[in-house]
Amino acid sequence: MTMDGDGGKPPIGRSMLALAQFRTGDAELDVAAIERLTGMSCSTARDCLVDLSRLGYIVSQQEGRYRLAGDCAGVLVHRAGEGGSTRASA
Numbered sequence: 001m002t003m004d005g006d007g008g009k010p011p012i013g014r015s016m017l018a019l020a021q022f023r024t025g026d027a028e029l030d031v032a033a034i035e036r037l038t039g040m041s042c043s044t045a046r047d048c049l050v051d052l053s054r055l056g057y058i059v060s061q062q063e064g065r066y067r068l069a070g071d072c073a074g075v076l077v078h079r080a081g082e083g084g085s086t087r088a089s090a
Helices: 011-020 031-038 042-054 070-081
Strands: 058-060 065-068
Touching: 011 031, 011 042, 031 042, 042 058, 042 065
Parallel strands: none
Antiparallel strands: 058 065
16 A cells, blocks of 8 residues: 555545544535645545545535535444544644
8 A cells, every 4th residue: 555645644544534524513524624624635635525425435515515425424423432533633
């Protein structure tokens, strides 16, 4: 697995970090929100969101916003309830 850009995280790590920023209280997030929350570049955040949408983890909404796909919401809420961090650390 190669590591490139954005802190040396492998591509799957960046996508999972982007996915972890969604919570049931955050109805929708856009590229700028993912960029701000994770510290990713705009292009990397966009690529992650497009990939996660293509794979069915998130759903594209109007005006470049995304929300969790129904099946994923419970997994992230469960993980947060176990003390797992779902937000990027600064």
